Each structure stands twice: as C-alpha cells, then as structure tokens.
Amino acid sequence: MKGLGVSVLGYALLGVLQQQDRSGYDLRKFFSATPMISFSDSPGSIYPALRRLEERGLVKSRIQERSGLHRRRLYRLTPAGAAELRRWQKQPIVRDDIIRGTAELMLRFSFMDQSLGPAEALRFLTAFKAELAAYIPSLRSFLEENGKYMALSGRLALENGINAYESLLDWARNAIKSYEKSQERD
Amino acid sequence: MKGLGVSVLGYALLGVLQQQDRSGYDLRKFFSATPMISFSDSPGSIYPALRRLEERGLVKSRIQERSGLHRRRLYRLTPAGAAELRRWQKQPIVRDDIIRGTAELMLRFSFMDQSLGPAEALRFLTAFKAELAAYIPSLRSFLEENGKYMALSGRLALENGINAYESLLDWARNAIKSYEKSQERD
C-alpha cells in the first residue's frame, strides 16, 4: 500500500474531482478563481497531470457532447482514485511534513470531511497539533542561542517562522473545538 | 538585466555564501542544522546547484588542502554573484509572490541586511505589507460568499490561509518598527 507516483497537484485534482465531475478547463478555472490559485492553472501542468491520473486508473474520462457548445472531456474519480486520496490523507503526520511547508498538509485536510468524515478530520488535527507543539521549541531554542549573532533581517525572518507555526497551532486548537462542537450535535 | 536561470535553491546558496566561504558539505550541514532545513540537504541537489552557479560565474571554487584533514572544495561569491543576489532581492513584490507561498519572499528578506542594508530592507517590508493588505480582502470576500456552501474542513482550511496572511501582516508591521528604531540610533 504505497502511494506510487502521484504529485501534490495530482492529489489536488483528485480532491476537487471528488465533489463533482469536471473537465480540464473547469479545473483550470477552479484553480484560478478560488484560493486554490496557489496551484498553477496552466494547461501544460493540468492536462498532462490528468492523463497520468487516468493511466493509473485513478480517474476515468468521457467525452461530453453538448449541442451548440464545445465538446469537452469530463473526468470522474474512480473507486481506486477515491481510495488513493484517502490513503494519502490518512498518512501519519511526521516532522518532515511540518518542515517542508504546511501547504500539503492543509491540502490533505481541506477535502477530509467529504472523503473520511469528521472523526478522521479530528484525528488529523490532533496529530497535527502534537507535531507542531513538538517542533516549535527547537526553533525557539535556536533563536535563543543564535539570535544575538544574527543580522536583524535574519533574526526577523526566523521570528516570522516561529510566529507562523504558532498561529498554525492556535488555528489547530480552534479547529479541534469546531469539530467537537459539531459532534455534540449528533 | 534579467535573472537568467537561478533556482530558489541557488539563491539560498548565494545568500549563505555571502556570509563566508563554504564547501558543499558545509552548506549541506548548514541546511540540516538550522531553520533553513526546509531546503533539502541531499548531495544530489546541492553539488549540481553549485556547479551551475560556477558555470554562470556567480561563485568561484578552489580546492583547500588541509594536512591530516580531507581536502575540500571551497566556494566563494563572485562580484557577479553578489550583484545577482541583490537584483533578485530588489525585484518588486507582486501579488503572485504572495500567492505562490511567502517562503521565497522571506528568503529574499533574510539576507537583506548584509547585501542591501537596512534602508532597502525597510522598503521591502513596506512593499510587502502593502501587497499583503491588498490581497487579504479578496480571500475574506471569497469566504464571505462561499463559506456557507463549503464543508467544515474546507472552510477551516481557508480560514487558516487568511489567518496566516494576517499574522504575516502583523509581523511585517512589527518588523518595520524594528527597523525604524534601529535607524533612530544612527
């Protein structure tokens, strides 16, 4: 059960396709028109990525003919694609995930309600919180020991990193509360 | 005056080499032992990157023989390399820089005291602040309009994005104050 060769962009596509079937053009528009604009909407990235997903059996495409309108190729998530999305989302959170930028972790989380449900989302948040809480002190102590020898810009940049992780930790705590509240209503 | 073909890793190397001459091995250790650990310390990335920088005349290497110790190849920034670093750092800040992740912007800033001095660092921070302040409302209004139709995890992920940009804005304001204070002392 390994995640063979799907890029972050690939998972982003799987996540969006989970909601509804879309064409490559739809997906490009989606990326450019929502906060997922951090992904490139260039045809040179999306069309090849969709082709790769189809080769691996994670999506299935069909041509949609529309009178008057352009014909287009609609993509739908296959059961294997949905399973691979869940596998990726459920991976344990390790320090390296935190270090290499939290963008991928947030992507994993953002589709989680639909694919895994709130209980798993809560588990994710709890693990995320723990990993953040474990990592921040190492940054703090680096600043403590080296801050006085660093240039102002360097020190400020480091402080920004610490702030960013701390506001993420706050966010995680609040998100956990949101899920606990929504579970009480059941 | 365009920035022909230097990757983010390349600029990170130029920035670190600005402080002192180092070998490839030193640079790998530096990346793995400091908060710059977000860069890969694998030999497969660093040695080829150094070779490319030397081909472009941005660094110059020499072999250092040390009795008893291992011989190693020390890299030094050339004047052209220092100039290219400054050119990269001085580029205007555009919305796209904000959207594609602020890591590269923070990297640009973190070496700025040594290369461009505090006045330029202040200019950078002011532009950064303005660009952030201009971008955040568009995220807010997206949340306003679409939040009610989004799943909880998706909405929380979006809120996290907004929070992150806002804490960055706070940081920028404080950093500006730090520079203004340090200028008063002149």
Add this chain to the structure above:
DNA sequence: AGGTTCATGTAACCCGTTACATGATTTC
C-alpha cells in the same frame, strides 16, 4: 578491524514551467 563521519560526485526519473499550436463558438 569495522563503523561513523567527512567529502564529493553521477545518473535515472519525474514533473512543473514556458511557449507554441489549433480550432470552434460567442460577442460586439
């Protein structure tokens, strides 16, 4: 004598970027 650290590389693979290319349909 054997394992760890120092030190530097190469090569295959994947994939994102950029640019180019095409054609239908809609709008003014």
Add this chain to the structure above:
DNA sequence: GAAATCATGTAACGGGTTACATGAACCT
C-alpha cells in the same frame, strides 16, 4: 468581421528527488 472565450493539447527545458557510488580519515 474581429476579438475574446472555450477547450485541449504538445514539446523543450530545467531542476529536484532518490538512489547509487567511491574513498579518505577518524574513533573504538
């Protein structure tokens, strides 16, 4: 009739990841 939008591709290029490879010096 021209411009913008819809819609889907291809191809060259660059560079990061991973894995493989080598050898000297140091420590026990």
